[in-house]
Amino acid sequence: GEQVEQLPSILRVQEGSSASINCSYEDSASNYFPWYKQEPGENPKLIIDIRSNMERKQIQELIVLLDKKAKRFSLHITDTQPGDSAMYFCAASGSSGSWQLIFGSGTQLTVMP
Amino acid sequence: EAAVTQSPRNKVAVTGGKVTLSCNQTNNHNNMYWYRQDTGHGLRLIHYSYGAGSTEKGDIPDGYKASRPSQENFSLILELATPSQTSVYFCASGDGATSGNTLYFGEGSRLIVV
Numbered sequence: 001g002e003q004v005e006q007l008p009s010i011l012r013v014q015e016g017s018s019a020s021i022n023c024s025y026e027d028s029a030s031n032y033f034p035w036y037k038q039e040p041g042e043n044p045k046l047i048i049d050i051r052s053n054m055e056r057k058q059i060q061e062l063i064v065l066l067d068k069k070a071k072r073f074s075l076h077i078t079d080t081q082p083g084d085s086a087m088y089f090c091a092a093s094g095s096s097g098s099w100q101l102i103f104g105s106g107t108q109l110t111v112m113p
Numbered sequence: 114e115a116a117v118t119q120s121p122r123n124k125v126a127v128t129g130g131k132v133t134l135s136c137n138q139t140n141n142h143n144n145m146y147w148y149r150q151d152t153g154h155g156l157r158l159i160h161y162s163y164g165a166g167s168t169e170k171g172d173i174p175d176g177y178k179a180s181r182p183s184q185e186n187f188s189l190i191l192e193l194a195t196p197s198q199t200s201v202y203f204c205a206s207g208d209g210a211t212s213g214n215t216l217y218f219g220e221g222s223r224l225i226v227v
Contacts (some may be wrong), residue, residue: 033213034214034215038156043220043221044203087153100158100161103156104155106156
């Protein structure tokens with residue numbers, strides 16, 4: 001089945017700098033790529049997503065890039081704040097449709113003051 | 114906001130025992146999912162459902178059964194629990210719309226099998 005690779009698994013950045021998380025997928029039929037943020041002890045929550053008809057999407061400090069040819073997508077958090085510290089998961093839709101999501105293994109982001 | 118509630122939130126089970134994790138959603142979503150979360154593996158799909166009466170195998174279904182008796186409820190059943198099933202389990206619901214499929218997760222159920 002579809003595999004989603006996510007790197008790095010651990011990321012530490014200084015407050016105010018940018019953080020980047022990269023994901024790759026295998027199935028060229030994947031057409032939906034959401035990102036979820038999970039705070040300690042809580043459930044994952046959607047923060048931004050992108051569909052295959054777009055290459056770039058931005059919501060405030062969050063930027064998602066999609067390279068369909070390379071089957072890669074990435075999350076960039078600009079001007080990081082301590083509140084951005086969390087676990088981040090990328091996901092890609094499975095071959096059966098956008099309702100089946102395959103998640104990456106997660107990135108633990110720590111923003112240091 | 115979407116509401117997905119899981120029970121129990123914490124459970125200690127003995128090896129070989131039966132465990133049932135329950136999930137209820139009040140969003141009228143067609144799709145429901147069970148994931149387990151383990152360090153280094155992220156969220157892995159166990160079973161999912163397209164609606165009442167349907168259950169589908171995810172990526173790691175072995176050792177688990179699922180039941181969707183109604184639109185609102187989706188259960189995960191471990192008939193013979195093993196220590197390798199110690200994990201945090203998340204239920205989620207989604208509407209499966211072509212415009213996007215935001216998943217709404219429950220708060221998680223922490224299971225320890227001793």
